[in-house]
Amino acid sequence: MKRLSAFNVVSLTLGFAFLYIPMLILILFSFNESKLVTVWAGFSTKWYGELMQNEAMLQAAWVTVKVAVFSSTIATVLGTMAAYVMVRGGRFMGRTLFSGMIYAPLVMPEVITGLSLLLLFIGIGLDRGVLTIVLAHTTFAMCYVSVVVSSRLATFDRSLEEAALDLGCSQAQAFRLVTLPIIAPAVVSGWLLAFTLSLDDLVIASFTTGPAATTLPIKIFSAVRLGVSPEINALSTIMIGIVTVGVISASLISKRALVKQRREEQEAVRTA
Amino acid sequence: MRRFFLIAVPYVWLLALFLVPFIIVLKISLSDAAIARPPYVPQFEWAEGIRAFFAELDFENFTWLIEDDLYWKAYLSSLQIALTSTLLTLIVGYPIAYGMARAPEEWRPTLMMLVILPFWTSFLIRVYAWKGILSNEGFLNQFLMWTGLVSEPLQILNTTTAVYIGIVYTYLPFMILPIYAALERMDDSLIEAAEDLGCSRLSAFWLVTIPLSKGGIIAGCFLVFIPAMGEFVIPSLLGGSDTLMIGKVLWEEFFSNRDWPVASAVAVILLLILVVPIVLFQRNQQKEQEGDA
Structure with a gap:
């Protein structure tokens, strides 16, 4: 039996306090009456009201969501293809270069990725706007998707696919009926990861956007550069709220799926 | 055929939007700055071939980085x-x-x-x-x-x-x-x-x-x-x-x-x-x- 010593308790408490207190303060001051973000002057929701009146902010939020939906969806398709090729593709010409190009964007400083893509877009004369941000986000997000999906592909039992093929499935049918349902959770988390990365990205979007398309992070960055403002706190609170609900429900769903899967496995063993 | 398509699509995407942009960065880092749009003078044209590429490389941006x-x-x-x-x-x-x-x-x-x-x-x-x-x-x-x-x-x-x-x-x-x-x-x-x-x-x-x-x-x-x-x-x-x-x-x-x-x-x-x-x-x-x- 493991024992949780006093030292463990203290380090966990301090650690989680460090992780969460800044966000709690941020949320608290979004409900502050005063414009000063440091002095408490009573409860108010007026900053949320002002946020809803802020046309430019809403416009930026819409652009951001649009970019995130498109780029994460394309990235999920391309990333899953890339993962399948990496794990099941066997040998082909330029495989090392391919895997290098998948892993490199994960560790590449964003300033370099952004700069290089901008230079490409200018080089080929593509007007910068929503399209260029989608292309840029898709490129780095597909690498994350491919890593998430390939780790799932690498661990699952290949004999299931082989059984389907033996029983007369075509390759495509085997993929659709056997492989895809098994890797589906990884594909979904890959999509979520890609979506979040796109929503969150400031640096690459700043390089690849044009005057017509301002995303929320760009807007937030230019506002907070000058100082703190309760309106940004209100916006942050909404975003933290969405993420919290999303993460908690995702973990509940995956927990339930795991329990169900275990039960089914036990059933199968019992009947066998 | 299907396998070729499966490999080619993500491959070409990454080549075009990851590798090529890098080569462009490398190329521009070896070019001269200019007050123009785009604000640089290309150091070489792709068409001139490999020899011209090496003959005209210009490391002055890098010497600048060391000097400043x-x-x-x-x-x-x-x-x-x-x-x-x-x-x-x-x-x-x-x-x-x-x-x-x-x-x-x-x-x-x-x-x-x-x-x-x-x-x-x-x-x-x-x-x-x-x-x-x-x-x-x-x-x-x-x-x-x-x-x-x-x-x-x-x-x-x-x-x-x-x-x-x-x-x-x-x-x-x-x-x-x-x-x-x-x-x-x-x-x-x-x-x-x-x-x-x-x-x-x-x-x-x-x-x-x-x-x-x-x-x-x-x-x-x-x-x-x-x-x-x-x-x-x-x-x-x-x-x-x-x-x-x-x-x-x-x-x-x-x-x-x-x-x-x-x-x-x-x-x-x-x-x-x-x-x-x-x-x-x-x-x-x-x-x-x-x-x-």
Whole structure:
């Protein structure tokens, strides 16, 4: 039996306090009456009201969501293809270069990725706007998707696919009926990861956007550069709220799926 | 045919939007700056062929980087800030990962979720949160004055200290998760064996726990160090005018000075510096995976 010593308790408490207190303060001051973000002057929701009146902010939020939906969806398709090729593709010409190009964007400083893509877009004369941000986000997000999906592909039992093929499935049918349902959770988390990365990205979007398309992070960055403002706190609170609900429900769903899967496995063993 | 299509689509995408842009950066880093749109003079045309390519290469942007001490000072100070904050993150993160690994089994998924949750929350917002805390009238200074530890507010925001705090805070989950994964796999009976054989708890920790979590420590350090080196958001929101970081220099060279060739040269050198830790990181990951198998 493991024992949780006093030292463990203290380090966990301090650690989680460090992780969460800044966000709690941020949320608290979004409900502050005063414009000063440091002095408490009573409860108010007026900053949320002002946020809803802020046309430019809403416009930026819409652009951001649009970019995130498109780029994460394309990235999920391309990333899953890339993962399948990496794990099941066997040998082909330029495989090392391919895997290098998948892993490199994960560790590449964003300033370099952004700069290089901008230079490409200018080089080929593509007007910068929503399209260029989608292309840029898709490129780095597909690498994350491919890593998430390939780790799932690498661990699952290949004999299931082989059984389907033996029983007369075509390759495509085997993929659709056997492989895809098994890797589906990884594909979904890959999509979520890609979506979040796109929503969150400031640096690459700043390089690849044009005057017509301002995303929320760009807007937030230019506002907070000058100082703190309760309106940004209100916006942050909404975003933290969405993420919290999303993460908690995702973990509940995956927990339930795991329990169900275990039960089914036990059933199968019992009947066998 | 289907296999060809499956390989070709992601391959061509990455070639066109990852590799080709790099070659362009390299090309522009070897070009002359000009007051024009786009603001550089191409050093060669693709059509002229390989010979012309090598004949006309121009390293003056790179000699410029060496001669002007702003740049190498920025590289050195990024290196120093990234190394120090990686070490600080390790010191803060290890006890948390250790506590998580020793917590009762049924708590662990919740603790994991609590570590992952900030990672899904906007990076920009988490950095912004510290702006209000660290300012002169901020929460931290109010607290310190209330306890009587200081009589004057401390200047923390817009200093390098604030940058350290920002990096440790935002990258902490990247440090905790790999170390936790390594510690969780560890067999407790090893510690018991060490203690039975006469180790004190502390020496059992040094001689058994730390070496067994080495892979996780190394992975965590690289995951913090590599992005911290090119960091832009944290120094520009929390750092002061004396906080030099190369990501910020590149950004300003590009957006404020509009000197694209120099910005490209800065990027090329940054990448050359990062190649070493990136390769070491890949090797460590490979070793870890083989160790698992």
